[in-house]
Amino acid sequence: MKCLVTGGNVKVLGKAVHSLSRIGDELYLEPLEDGLSLRTVNSSRSAYACFLFAPLFFQQYQAATPGQDLLRCKILMKSFLSVFRSLAMLEKTVEKCCISLNGRSSRLVVQLHCKFGVRKTHNLSFQDCESLQAVFDPASCPHMLRAPARVLGEAVLPFPPALAEVTLGIGRGRRVILRSYHEEEADSTAKAMVSEMCLGEEDFQQLQAQEGVAITFCLKEFRGLLSFAESANLNLSIHFDAPGRPAIFTIKDSLLDGHFVLATLSDTDSHSQDLGSPERHQPVPQLQAHSIPHPDDFANDDIDSYMIAMETTIGNEGSRVLPSISLSPGPQHPESPGLHSEEDEAEPSTVPGTPPPKKFRSLFFGSILAPVRSPQGPSPVLAEDSEGEG
Amino acid sequence: MRFRAKIVDGACLNHFTRISNMIAKLAKTCTLRISPDKLNFILCDKLANGGVSMWCELEQENFFNEFQMEGVSAENNEIYLELTSENLSRALKTAQNARALKIKLTNKHFPCLTVSVELLSMSSSSRIVTHDIPIKVIPRKLWKDLQEPVVPDPDVSIYLPVLKTMKSVVEKMKNISNHLVIEANLDGELNLKIETELVCVTTHFKDLGNPPLASESTHQDRNMEHMAEVHIDIRKLLQFLAGQQVNPTKALCMHRICRSGKKTLLFRVETNETSKVSSVLGDETIFL
Numbered sequence: 207m208k209c210l211v212t213g214g215n216v217k218v219l220g221k222a223v224h225s226l227s228r229i230g231d232e233l234y235l236e237p238l239e240d241g242l243s244l245r246t247v248n249s250s251r252s253a254y255a256c257f258l259f260a261p262l263f264f265q266q267y268q269a270a271t272p273g274q275d276l277l278r279c280k281i282l283m284k285s286f287l288s289v290f291r292s293l294a295m296l297e298k299t300v301e302k303c304c305i306s307l308n309g310r311s312s313r314l315v316v317q318l319h320c321k322f323g324v325r326k327t328h329n330l331s332f333q334d335c336e337s338l339q340a341v342f343d344p345a346s347c348p349h350m351l352r353a354p355a356r357v358l359g360e361a362v363l364p365f366p367p368a369l370a371e372v373t374l375g376i377g378r379g380r381r382v383i384l385r386s387y388h389e390e391e392a393d394s395t396a397k398a399m400v401s402e403m404c405l406g407e408e409d410f411q412q413l414q415a416q417e418g419v420a421i422t423f424c425l426k427e428f429r430g431l432l433s434f435a436e437s438a439n440l441n442l443s444i445h446f447d448a449p450g451r452p453a454i455f456t457i458k459d460s461l462l463d464g465h466f467v468l469a470t471l472s473d474t475d476s477h478s479q480d481l482g483s484p485e486r487h488q489p490v491p492q493l494q495a496h497s498i499p500h501p502d503d504f505a506n507d508d509i510d511s512y513m514i515a516m517e518t519t520i521g522n523e524g525s526r527v528l529p530s531i532s533l534s535p536g537p538q539h540p541e542s543p544g545l546h547s548e549e550d551e552a553e554p555s556t557v558p559g560t561p562p563p564k565k566f567r568s569l570f571f572g573s574i575l576a577p578v579r580s581p582q583g584p585s586p587v588l589a590e591d592s593e594g595e596g
Numbered sequence: 597m598r599f600r601a602k603i604v605d606g607a608c609l610n611h612f613t614r615i616s617n618m619i620a621k622l623a624k625t626c627t628l629r630i631s632p633d634k635l636n637f638i639l640c641d642k643l644a645n646g647g648v649s650m651w652c653e654l655e656q657e658n659f660f661n662e663f664q665m666e667g668v669s670a671e672n673n674e675i676y677l678e679l680t681s682e683n684l685s686r687a688l689k690t691a692q693n694a695r696a697l698k699i700k701l702t703n704k705h706f707p708c709l710t711v712s713v714e715l716l717s718m719s720s721s722s723r724i725v726t727h728d729i730p731i732k733v734i735p736r737k738l739w740k741d742l743q744e745p746v747v748p749d750p751d752v753s754i755y756l757p758v759l760k761t762m763k764s765v766v767e768k769m770k771n772i773s774n775h776l777v778i779e780a781n782l783d784g785e786l787n788l789k790i791e792t793e794l795v796c797v798t799t800h801f802k803d804l805g806n807p808p809l810a811s812e813s814t815h816q817d818r819n820m821e822h823m824a825e826v827h828i829d830i831r832k833l834l835q836f837l838a839g840q841q842v843n844p845t846k847a848l849c850m851h852r853i854c855r856s857g858k859k860t861l862l863f864r865v866e867t868n869e870t871s872k873v874s875s876v877l878g879d880e881t882i883f884l
Contacts (some may be wrong), residue, residue, distance in 0.1 A: 364725045366686065398730070399683040399687070401690075401726070401728075403725050404723065404724040406723070409717075409721065
């Protein structure tokens with residue numbers, strides 16, 4: 207495999223690696239006929255990211271030496287990222303970047319041709335691996351929205367960088383709402399501030415979702431794709447389904463496309479995924495943008511009534527109404543033979559105190575029985591074999 | 597208990613945000629006192645020595661174009677709330693380009709101060725950011741500890757030099773010693789002094805001017821050049837100086853020795869008479 211990246215595309219490649227580094231610790235590099243794919247998955251298998259660079263992205267692209275099989279390798283993300291660590295440096299000094307993988311040598315060679323005749327060569331060790339695939343199909347998701355990355359970047363500004371999860375949903379009047387999500391703390395004295403951003407439908411190029419739908423996903427992982435999309439000035443699409451089903455975030459331009467697939471909290475795990483404000487008791491739709499101008503209702507602002515409400519449980523403001531979406535966890539992907547037991551998701555009840563992503567179900571590393579329609583070609587879905595066997 | 601207020605003026609919002617940032621730099625939690633004419637931010641640090649206690653007063657009508665409150669009761673028409681300072685400053689940070697900012701006392705799942713910001717947006721639709729800051733209502737019996745610090749009849753009261761200059765001087769001094777001696781007299785002279793075994797560094801400020809003192813009589817027989825001094829922790833002073841982001845129209849320092857021998861230093865910073873911040877630092881004399 208040999209590919210040569212020149213000019214501004216070096217920085218684009220670097221940015222993509224930075225994005226991927228937000229997700230996983232290992233990078234799967236696979237040269238395909240339709241381009242170079244860089245993929246990663248997180249340790250709990252609740253997030254998958256993939257960038258595919260078309261042959262035209264490169265000045266020179268050779269997927270494999272003729273007569274040889276396509277090679278695949280898995281590299282430590284840290285190692286690969288160190289080559290592209292300083293984006294400023296890439297922009298200023300690197301003229302060309304050459305990535306080559308020789309079947310005989312056991313090193314992935316990344317060579318940076320810089321100004322003033324400086325050449326930096328990185329020899330990275332890698333492991334052979336199976337193709338990392340995730341089963342997902344954006345077309346099968348009933349809901350989607352698309353907006354310029356800049357709009358979404360502005361939408362997440364109110365949230366602190368440390369915020370782990372965010373709930374995205376459609377509220378009354380087709381307003382798109384993003385709200386910070388905090389797990390119910392056992393120690394309820396230390397409450398976190400809840401922030402919410404409410405955007406109008408006009409900010410979106412496409413909005414195909416009913417009022418009341420909402421999903422909760424990891425914001426930190428999403429930021430990885432968002433920062434790439436913002437720097438490349440692309441539109442970002444979000445395809446989603448019921449809570450618990452993975453959400454698919456995509457970007458695309460003529461030279462590359464990116465997919466981030468993130469697990470979402472399922473209804474059984476979350477209580478407050480509904481974005482309805484408790485002041486209103488309407489069965490449908492549940493999602494309310496309580497920031498829509500409405501006659502200020504002081505009755506709900508009265509702190510004293512909170513004191514009273516603590517005693518009673520009948521129709522009080524604290525009751526949470528679940529979304530009207532069906533609560534069935536969705537079709538479980540049947541376990542397929544040949545999948546390692548490591549694919550089984552951790553049961554929430556057995557992992558108290560672990561960070562939220564572990565509670566997500568890794569549904570999409572699923573069965574080969576499900577129709578495979580991955581953008582990467584017809585290769586079957588296989589779990590990556592830690593033994594490195596064929 | 598009810599409270600709702602609205603700011604529409606950009607300059608007022610800016611000033612309010614800077615005050616909130618200053619509070620966030622000084623302490624993790626602060627008390628917000630709401631009364632019909634004023635809004636106060638109060639920080640109480642009850643440490644024995646060199647504790648910082650800060651009192652900030654805002655004239656409500658200088659900031660809000662709508663302000664309605666109803667206190668705990670008719671006789672006690674005030675509200676005292678405790679909140680995490682950083683939450684408020686973070687909420688206000690999103691209001692940089694706002695058309696309007698509303699603050700309300702609400703109880704959604706828990707009592708909170710809801711800050712609602714209507715952003716200017718390029719598209720026709722408005723964007724609204726809402727922050728629900730969790731608060732704790734402070735019961736009436738604790739209100740007495742949260743009153744304005746009074747430093748009656750200071751011995752010496754002096755206008756401070758440009759705070760930025762003072763801050764850069766103190767910052768350099770911090771590398772040499774943890775304790776600073778502030779000396780001031782009624783002749784417009786202020787000294788910042790640090791002393792270690794090896795070195796003693798003093799920065800002199802002259803011609804600073806002294807505000808008129810309340811009781812003239814006691815000062816006629818005073819030596820104008822007599823320096824009143826107090827020892828304080830440099831870090832606390834820096835904390836106070838670092839928080840000053842607003843260019844004050846008046847910044848002064850009052851020094852007082854109580855009968856018990858305890859010395860107190862009060863820094864007061866005023867901006868355009870719309871906000872007043874008082875910081876009290878206690879004396880920390882090192883007994884050798």
